[in-house]
Amino acid sequence: MRTHGLSVGANPTRQLSLLRFVELFRGTIDRASVHPREVVKLVLECQAASVLLVHNHPSLADEVSSADELISKRLVEALSLIDVRVCDHLIVAGATVVSMAERGLL
Numbered sequence: 001m002r003t004h005g006l007s008v009g010a011n012p013t014r015q016l017s018l019l020r021f022v023e024l025f026r027g028t029i030d031r032a033s034v035h036p037r038e039v040v041k042l043v044l045e046c047q048a049a050s051v052l053l054v055h056n057h058p059s060l061a062d063e064v065s066s067a068d069e070l071i072s073k074r075l076v077e078a079l080s081l082i083d084v085r086v087c088d089h090l091i092v093a094g095a096t097v098v099s100m101a102e103r104g105l106l
Helices: 036-046 066-080
Strands: 003-009 018-026 050-056 085-093 096-099
Touching: 018 036, 036 066, 050 066, 066 085
Parallel strands: 050 085
Antiparallel strands: 003 018, 003 050, 085 096
């Protein structure tokens, strides 16, 4: 099952600290619907200054898909409207974790 989580944090000194980790969406083996408005709603509720997006690839594929890039772009755009920074979008594929930030995709 494919899941998407959100880690929200950052205190006023701009140091990252975990405020909350929430599993927001569940999907099928190959997709999950992610709604930016639900992410924005949670971020506002937590009064977070930054977020770390995380989702898994049950197929264990450790490559960033075009769908991964698209939802990351939509979330970055939505969160930038409320001055919230996306620190990274991590993809967990078994024991491998792929950082979209490290790959220059954010």
